[in-house]
Structures are given as C-alpha cells and as structure tokens.
Amino acid sequence: MLNDLIQRVRANPLALGLLGGGVVLGLGGLGWLAHDLSASSEAASRPSLLQLLEQVTQPAPSREPPPRRPSPLPPPWPAWVSPLARQCVDLDPRLRLRLEGELSALPERRRRLAIDPSNYGVRFERDAFGHAVDPTPQVVVLHETVYGLGSALRTFQTPHPRDEDQVSYHTLIGLDGQVIDVLDPSQRAFGAGNSSFNGRWVVTNPRVGGSINNFALHISLETPVDGEDNDRGHSGYSSKQYDALALVLTDWMRRFPIPADHITTHRHVDLGGERADPRSFNWAALQSRLGALGQLC
Ligand SMILES: [Zn+2]
Numbered sequence: 001m002l003n004d005l006i007q008r009v010r011a012n013p014l015a016l017g018l019l020g021g022g023v024v025l026g027l028g029g030l031g032w033l034a035h036d037l038s039a040s041s042e043a044a045s046r047p048s049l050l051q052l053l054e055q056v057t058q059p060a061p062s063r064e065p066p067p068r069r070p071s072p073l074p075p076p077w078p079a080w081v082s083p084l085a086r087q088c089v090d091l092d093p094r095l096r097l098r099l100e101g102e103l104s105a106l107p108e109r110r111r112r113l114a115i116d117p118s119n120y121g122v123r124f125e126r127d128a129f130g131h132a133v134d135p136t137p138q139v140v141v142l143h144e145t146v147y148g149l150g151s152a153l154r155t156f157q158t159p160h161p162r163d164e165d166q167v168s169y170h171t172l173i174g175l176d177g178q179v180i181d182v183l184d185p186s187q188r189a190f191g192a193g194n195s196s197f198n199g200r201w202v203v204t205n206p207r208v209g210g211s212i213n214n215f216a217l218h219i220s221l222e223t224p225v226d227g228e229d230n231d232r233g234h235s236g237y238s239s240k241q242y243d244a245l246a247l248v249l250t251d252w253m254r255r256f257p258i259p260a261d262h263i264t265t266h267r268h269v270d271l272g273g274e275r276a277d278p279r280s281f282n283w284a285a286l287q288s289r290l291g292a293l294g295q296l297c
Pocket of ligand 1: 142143144191266275277
C-alpha cells in the first residue's frame with residue numbers, strides 16, 4: 001500500500017499536500033473519528049467510552065422505590081374483649097325462623113337517604129405516608145344518636161366545611177325498628193375520629209391523626225327520649241332495634257370479613273376517652289339474636 005501511495009505522489013505532487021493536510025485534520029478530528037468508530041456496526045454492541053464513564057460516576061439504578069416515612073402507630077390501648085360468646089348449640093329455632101324471614105325482607109325494608117358529601121369520604125388504599133392499607137370493612141362500631149333520628153339526619157345533611165364538624169354513620173336504626181342507610185359500606189363514614197382497634201388505625205390526614213374509619217362500618221341506635229342528656233345510662237333500646245341491629249350485622253358479617261369479636265363500641269375505640277356510647281346497651285339481647293342467626297359459631 002505504501003508503494004502505491006509513493007507512486008501516486010510522484011505522479012501528482014499536489015497529493016502530498018493533501019496527504020499532509022489530511023494528517024493534521026486527522027489528529028484534530030480524533031474525537032470525531034472515535035465517535036464515528038463507535039457508531040460503526042462492529043462496535044455498536046459495545047458501550048462507548050462516555051457510557052462507561054457514566055457507569056463509573058453514577059450509582060447503579062435501584063429497583064426499589066425510595067424509602068417512605070414509616071406510618072405512626074396508635075398509642076397503647078387495651079384490646080377489645082367482646083361480650084359476645086361463641087354459640088354453636090342451643091340456637092332458638094323459633095327466633096331463627098322469624099329473623100331469617102325478616103333478613104330476606106331486609107333489602108326492601110331499608111330506606112336510603114342521601115347526606116351532604118362534606119360528611120363522608122372514600123376509603124383509601126394508601127395512607128398519608130404512601131403505605132398500602134386494606135379498605136375492606138373489618139370492624140363494626142356501635143353508636144347511639146343521643147337525640148332523635150331526625151336530629152341525626154339533619155346533622156348529616158348539613159354541609160360541614162371544618163374537618164372537626166364532619167360526622168356520619170353508615171346506618172341508623174330507629175326506636176320503631178326502621179333501618180335507614182345513609183352511606184354504602186364502600187364509602188368511609190366519619191364515625192370515630194382519633195380511634196384505634198386492637199392496635200390498628202389508619203392515618204389518612206396527618207393533621208387530624210389516625211382513626212379506624214378506613215376499615216370500619218358505623219351503625220347508630222336511636223336513643224330513647226329519657227337519654228337526651230349526658231347521664232351515664234337510660235332506659236335502653238327497643239326489642240325491634242335489637243332485631244334490626246342483628247339483621248344489619250348479619251348482612252355485613254356475611255358480606256365482609258367481620259368476625260363477631262370485631263363488633264365493638266364507640267366508647268372502646270375512642271382514644272380521646274370522651275365517648276360513652278352506646279349507653280345502656282344490652283349485649284345479651286344481641287347475643288341471642290346473632291346466635292339464633294348462626295353468626296356466633
Ligand atoms: Zn358514637
């Protein structure tokens with residue numbers, strides 16, 4: 001090849017000048033040359049020098065998402081000891097027959113009333129710290145209205161812009177046994193702020209702390225007239241209310257993973273220690289009905 005080049009220079013001296021210029025240009029364009037080589041088909045599968053340098057100076061990409069802040073745990077609180085006993089025998093056949101009949105008629109019997117959207121929310125699938133939470137209803141909280149059914153419904157239908165005023169339950173049961181659904185179980189009722197159950201709560205808004213609302217269903221019994229005060233007790237709830245309560249609880253227990261010992265009270269879950277409801281609640285009346293319906297076995 002060198003002989004061939006000398007032959008050409010001899011034939012055309014101008015070629016020498018071009019050759020010399022080409023050498024200078026070649027040195028100056030070394031970067032371009034390296035770039036061009038890296039793009040050639042032979043070198044395409046190999047990382048470029050730049051890519052190699054980047055791999056040295058940059059940390060390897062992590063497949064894990066960035067660490068999140070841990071969710072705060074609720075304060076220590078006693079575990080719930082359910083007054084409902086297990087019952088697999090001695091079921092009352094007549095009571096069972098009556099309640100099963102009422103249970104099949106329950107869907108037509110329930111009334112549905114809309115309430116103001118400021119008083120409830122959606123169930124969250126992640127808490128305020130980005131951690132996945134299970135929004136499935138797993139706990140039922142029993143309440144009482146203290147004042148009449150109409151008063152409770154007016155409260156729920158009133159817009160409440162301030163977080164601390166927002167309140168709702170899923171279902172209300174009148175003294176006469178009427179069942180009023182104000183929220184679907186898929187929605188999150190604001191039934192118990194600052195609350196926990198067996199060491200669990202969900203923080204959906206760090207400004208107001210944690211609560212069980214994200215995994216709870218709330219049901220409230222209309223208080224008898226002699227209970228419209230702050231006294232420790234009253235004359236109690238009607239047998240029609242216990243019937244209706246057992247029916248709604250049975251419906252929920254058959255639809256959601258709610259064992260009998262996850263039926264609790266507002267009094268128990270309230271971390272503020274201010275709630276006392278439902279006062280004068282007769283657990284034996286609920287025991288016999290849930291037992292007859294086969295929900296305690
Ligand atoms: Zn309550």
